[in-house]
Amino acid sequence: MKEYRWATLGCGVIAKQLAENLKKQGKTLYGVGNRTYENAVKFAETYGVEKVYHNVYDMFHDDEVDIIYISTPHNTHITYLKEALKNGKHVLCEKSITLNSRELTEAVGLAENNNLVLAEAMTIYHMPLYKKLQEIVNSGQLGPLRFIQMNFGSYKDYNMENRFFSPSLAGGALLDIGVYALSFVRWFMAEAPDQILSQVKLAPSGVDEQAGILLMNNKQEMASVSLSLHAKQPKRGTVVFDKGYIEIYEYPRADKAVITYTEGNRREEIEAGNTDDALLYEIQDMEKAVAGEADDMQLEYTIDVMNIMTRLRNDWNMKYPEEL
Known part of the structure; x- marks a missing residue:
């Protein structure tokens, strides 16, 4: 190369x-x-x-x-x-x-x-753990996807002038942390969700401070997303199938997951990659794409997630100065 x-x-x-x-x-x-x-x-x-x-x-x-x-x-x-x-x-x-x-x-x-x-x-699109989990899902051993539950919350200094809450710096939970949660959802869903409901709490500065989001696609795969910039939550993702469920902690840079199978309640730990090498995997995939060897950059997922976020902010009537 x-x-x-x-x-x-x-x-x-x-x-x-x-x-x-x-x-x-x-x-x-x-x-x-x-x-x-x-x-x-x-x-x-x-x-x-x-x-x-x-x-x-x-x-x-x-x-x-x-x-x-x-x-x-x-x-x-x-x-x-x-x-x-x-x-x-x-x-x-x-x-x-x-x-x-x-x-x-x-x-x-x-x-x-x-x-x-x-x-x-x-990061989610490049970590070896997510690629390995996708192979397991695609094998059919877990059955059809039913539901995804995502939590992502952090506790930021409640200063409306810092970048997290500043409209002039495109602050807000959705673009800062929600993009991770929605990318996680898109990674496991067979197709993009087209049915979207939400509730939002705006910060005094006018950006989204907290949100709850419900999603469903044409295959009736469902997801819920909970976001906050002023309430710390575990960075946890749960992906539920007919024959078991996957739990992932410390996403997006996760290197471990646990599958609990419905029959017998058997647990299986899946490990792949290394959290510390998260950016290295992005570099490697990018260079392969530029070289024409493989395209694992998932631009189509990025487009789907951006469409969801744009629709949500339109529903909230929330615009940044550049969009007015």
Whole structure:
């Protein structure tokens, strides 16, 4: 496989993990760009990055860059996605990949027209555990899917100016943590849900602080999702079938699950992958997709999840400044 040169737009926690996981493969991150140039310089010194961009837009025009990882705030993604794709760069973008379906459709069109790989950095789609569980489900040994139950809650400082609650930074539970829960649901459902009901509690800033969501598709597979930015919950997913149920804790970066079979109440522990290598699996799948060897980036799932989130926010009459 060709040696691909990666650049990161943003130098926060995810960018650090990108540099560290490339190093695990004996590679070095090629370039870094950041709104604050001084922070990009410090990042480059720490991780041995060759190129630091004074202007982040120079990254998009650098012929040496093959793949760009975007880890800036949600509401900046579409601007950077369009520039990267127009200039021939493959893109792996932090979730939520865009604010809404309209933006994502535009980005997907650019990627298709330029024969480029566009993907959301959704850990669930790349962890070996989920791939192994999907094989078990597809084998039929658990029978048909009946119900999925998802919990995801965190306790954030109740400051309406921080990014979690700020409309100007596309805050709210849905785009920050709900995208994980809905991606989990989509991974196990045979097709996208088309029946969606919800209740939402808005924060004083106007973004979604807490939500309960019910989903069902044409196969009558059902799911419930519970989200909160101000009430910690266990990161737990339960996937219920006729012949047993799967329990997964500490998703999305889970490496263990337990299957409890209906007959005899027998329990089976499934292990695959390593939590610490979560970003490494994303890197590997992305490079395979760019090389044309395999496409495990699940863009169709990303589109389905974005459609759900856009519909939910429309139901809540909740818009970000960029959407008004």
